[in-house]
Amino acid sequence: xxxxxxxxxxxxxxxxxxxxxxxxxxxxxxxxxxxxxxxxxxxxxxxxxxxxxxxxxxxxxxxxxxxxxxxxxxxxxxxxxxxxxxxxxxxxxxxxxxxxxxxxxxxxxxxxxxxxxxxxxxxxxxxxxxxxxxxxxxxxxxxxxxxxxxxxxxxxxxxxxxxxxxxxxxxxxxxxxxxxxxxxxxxxxxxxxxxxxxxxxxxxxxxxxxxxxxxxxxxxxxxxxxxxxxxxxxxxxxxxxxxxxxxxxxxxxxxxxxxxxxxxxxxxxxxxxxxxxxxxxxxxxxxxxxxxxxxxxxxxxxxxxxxxxxxxxxxxxxxxxxxxxxxxxxxxxxxxxxxxxxxxxxxxxxxxxxx
Amino acid sequence: xxxxxxxxxxxxxxxxxxxxxxxxxxxxxxxxxxxxxxxxxxxxxxxxxxxxxxxxxxxxxxxxxxxxxxxxxxxxxxxxxxxxxxxxxxxxxxxxxxxxxxxxxxxxxxxxxxxxxxxxxxxxxxxxxxxxxxxxxxxxxxxxxxxxxxxxxxxxxxxxxxxxxxxxxxxxxxxxxxxxxxxxxxxxxxxxxxxxxxxxxxxxxxxxxxxxxxxxxxxxxxxxxxxxxxxxxxxxxxxxxxxxxxxxxxxxxxxxxxxxxxxxxxxxxxxxxxxxxxxxxxxxxxxxxxxxxxxxxxxxxxxxxxxxxxxxxxxxxxxxxxxxxxxxxxxxxxxxxxxxxxxxxxxxxxxxxxx
Numbered sequence: 001x002x003x004x005x006x007x008x009x010x011x012x013x014x015x016x017x018x019x020x021x022x023x024x025x026x027x028x029x030x031x032x033x034x035x036x037x038x039x040x041x042x043x044x045x046x047x048x049x050x051x052x053x054x055x056x057x058x059x060x061x062x063x064x065x066x067x068x069x070x071x072x073x074x075x076x077x078x079x080x081x082x083x084x085x086x087x088x089x090x091x092x093x094x095x096x097x098x099x100x101x102x103x104x105x106x107x108x109x110x111x112x113x114x115x116x117x118x119x120x121x122x123x124x125x126x127x128x129x130x131x132x133x134x135x136x137x138x139x140x141x142x143x144x145x146x147x148x149x150x151x152x153x154x155x156x157x158x159x160x161x162x163x164x165x166x167x168x169x170x171x172x173x174x175x176x177x178x179x180x181x182x183x184x185x186x187x188x189x190x191x192x193x194x195x196x197x198x199x200x201x202x203x204x205x206x207x208x209x210x211x212x213x214x215x216x217x218x219x220x221x222x223x224x225x226x227x228x229x230x231x232x233x234x235x236x237x238x239x240x241x242x243x244x245x246x247x248x249x250x251x252x253x254x255x256x257x258x259x260x261x262x263x264x265x266x267x268x269x270x271x272x273x274x275x276x277x278x279x280x281x282x283x284x285x286x287x288x289x290x291x292x293x294x295x296x297x298x299x300x301x302x303x304x305x306x307x308x309x310x311x312x313x314x315x316x317x318x319x320x321x322x323x324x325x326x327x328x329x330x331x332x333x334x335x336x337x338x339x340x341x342x343x344x345x346x347x348x349x350x351x352x353x354x355x
Numbered sequence: 356x357x358x359x360x361x362x363x364x365x366x367x368x369x370x371x372x373x374x375x376x377x378x379x380x381x382x383x384x385x386x387x388x389x390x391x392x393x394x395x396x397x398x399x400x401x402x403x404x405x406x407x408x409x410x411x412x413x414x415x416x417x418x419x420x421x422x423x424x425x426x427x428x429x430x431x432x433x434x435x436x437x438x439x440x441x442x443x444x445x446x447x448x449x450x451x452x453x454x455x456x457x458x459x460x461x462x463x464x465x466x467x468x469x470x471x472x473x474x475x476x477x478x479x480x481x482x483x484x485x486x487x488x489x490x491x492x493x494x495x496x497x498x499x500x501x502x503x504x505x506x507x508x509x510x511x512x513x514x515x516x517x518x519x520x521x522x523x524x525x526x527x528x529x530x531x532x533x534x535x536x537x538x539x540x541x542x543x544x545x546x547x548x549x550x551x552x553x554x555x556x557x558x559x560x561x562x563x564x565x566x567x568x569x570x571x572x573x574x575x576x577x578x579x580x581x582x583x584x585x586x587x588x589x590x591x592x593x594x595x596x597x598x599x600x601x602x603x604x605x606x607x608x609x610x611x612x613x614x615x616x617x618x619x620x621x622x623x624x625x626x627x628x629x630x631x632x633x634x635x636x637x638x639x640x641x642x643x644x645x646x647x648x649x650x651x652x653x654x655x656x657x658x659x660x661x662x663x664x665x666x667x668x669x670x671x672x673x674x675x676x677x678x679x680x681x682x683x684x685x686x687x688x689x690x691x692x693x694x695x696x697x698x699x700x701x702x703x704x705x706x707x708x709x710x
Binding site: 025026027029030031032033034035036058059060061062063064065066067068069070071072073074075076098099101102104108110111112113114143144145146147148149150151153154155156159161163164165166168240241242246287345346347348349350351352353 | 380381382384385386387388389390391413414415416417418419420421422423424425426427428429430431453454456457459463465466467468469498499500501502503504505506508509510511514516518519520521523595596597601642700701702703704705706707708
């Protein structure tokens with residue numbers, strides 16, 4: 001193993017001999033030598049760090065006094081590998097983003113795996129390497145973990161829980177309750193891309209250009225917003241399950257305000273529009289993983305938009321609506337043809353297992 | 356709903372009308388109105404607090420500066436309900452105990468549920484109430500959560516991940532590496548009870564007295580040990596998967612010491628012994644959830660034992676062995692008849708899905 005490989009596990013093959021251990025077996029979750037083997041020869045080298053090296057059931061971290069954000073998220077996405085990502089990178093992004101939506105700089109991740117007996121070890125290695133890469137890219141440390149194995153037919157390959165801890169800088173006060181009438185509603189880029197990328201794989205749709213998930217860590221754009229707006233950044237939300245429509249409905253309900261959207265202003269990729277028409281979906285309800293919704297005071301809207309657009313992930317950020325005092329708790333949209341319709345919260349389920 | 360019911364959700368029936376919503380459906384994991392219904396009408400009232408009331412994807416907690424312990428654990432136990440406990444109380448105890456084994460006072464829990472489509476809502480209510488009760492009893496707050504639903508046949512009723520955050524008091528220095536030759540090895544009570552309680556349900560074994568899990572939160576006895584020994588409390592470990600044998604092997608490997616056990620000193624319930632004989636198991640390898648192993652200096656051993664025994668959970672605590680300098684990394688046991696045998700780490704898997 002060269003130094004370069006230690007730094008970049010994507011360059012090396014799995015240290016666990018895959019010919020001898022081709023699949024996950026129940027013993028890998030038993031707490032004995034097989035569990036240790038998985039930790040030492042798959043997870044530790046794939047994560048590329050010494051962080052987990054103590055192999056204890058808990059990790060101890062030093063923190064400064066203040067506010068910590070904590071978020072937990074379980075990922076059951078199907079399929080496990082999809083264009084532009086996989087369940088493991090998604091698990092890192094999803095949790096890091098939930099922290100960022102609290103205005104918190106992500107510090108540490110705890111990771112719980114549920115593996116199904118018979119899952120290919122080579123795929124587990126790919127996922128572990130992907131998780132390590134995503135964590136390094138997001139500048140977050142994987143500090144502790146747990147692995148369980150369920151018998152064949154009692155799981156679905158891999159489920160992952162990630163719990164993140166982040167530090168909330170002083171002065172930050174982000175809460176859905178802070179949406180005020182008159183505030184501007186921004187979105188960081190085209191919506192619905194993650195959900196449609198997954199659905200197009202499941203449904204076998206093909207497009208001229210490959211449609212990839214937008215899954216990404218959003219702390220960098222949040223940091224730009226905080227630097228630019230400070231305390232005046234009112235609300236952040238990542239519109240994952242339930243899409244932008246459900247996120248805005250939650251904000252409207254929490255703050256007791258209305259939200260009026262402008263359909264023509266909402267950025268949606270051409271392929272996403274096309275797929276939504278074929279599948280009978282509304283992009284407003286489709287899940288995202290690398291997008292955020294921000295609510296900011298009207299007089300800071302342009303500045304906030306510029307702060308977002310300065311980040312490569314958010315070049316197509318746009319202002320999509322306004323917070324209003326009418327009809328508290330409800331979201332409306334002015335359509336292309338000028339009519340106004342209610343945008344309800346997602347009811348039922350459009351896209352199961354999208355994250 | 357009376358005030359008493361709010362304080363004690365075990366007295367009330369599920370606020371979600373079970374006739375209308377008899378089972379979990381995919382939409383309960385969709386992030387829309389059904390997800391909200393589950394949070395507001397099952398989890399929040401069952402947890403009996405306002406803690407989660409903000410319904411945000413993350414929670415923010417105030418902490419003093421210092422050391423935080425973080426632990427994550429996923430529970431896939433089968434069956435979900437068993438004598439003396441269920442997967443939800445076990446999930447609280449397991450994570451609270453991992454924190455306690457770092458010497459940390461448990462503060463907060465984040466909870467991730469994976470539900471299988473079709474799971475009875477009445478059972479989910481029972482589990483949620485049980486989780487709330489266990490958390491209150493352990494004086495730990497459930498601060499955030501996440502719920503996903505997988506399609507029928509892709510899960511097994513309920514899996515739960517719990518991640519805990521605890522505060523490590525100043526001066527505490529507990530680590531498997533601190534086991535020194537000469538130290539005494541203590542156990543907090545009879546071993547193997549949890550694993551055998553589960554196995555006896557699975558195998559349909561019957562005993563004269565009901566065998567119940569020992570699942571319990573161990574912060575109180577750990578606090579007694581810390582008050583009594585302070586910095587001289589060297590090692591703590593909860594011997595869950597892989598049992599006491601695997602926990603001691605890990606300590607021996609970490610510290611580069613040997614451990615010599617005295618078989619006659621190891622407390623085991625009569626029913627557990629009997630069941631182990633029937634099932635061909637060794638209690639040393641059977642999982643526990645309400646027991647701990649402590650390593651303390653020889654001259655503090657009696658004091659540590661008294662501190663443990665002062666706690667109702669640990670009346671039958673015992674000294675079971677000694678740390679030695681011979682054969683570093685290995686565990687040995689002097690048997691009833693005087694011979695000495697090696698106690699290996701668990702290899703393979705005796706008892707799948709025991710936690």
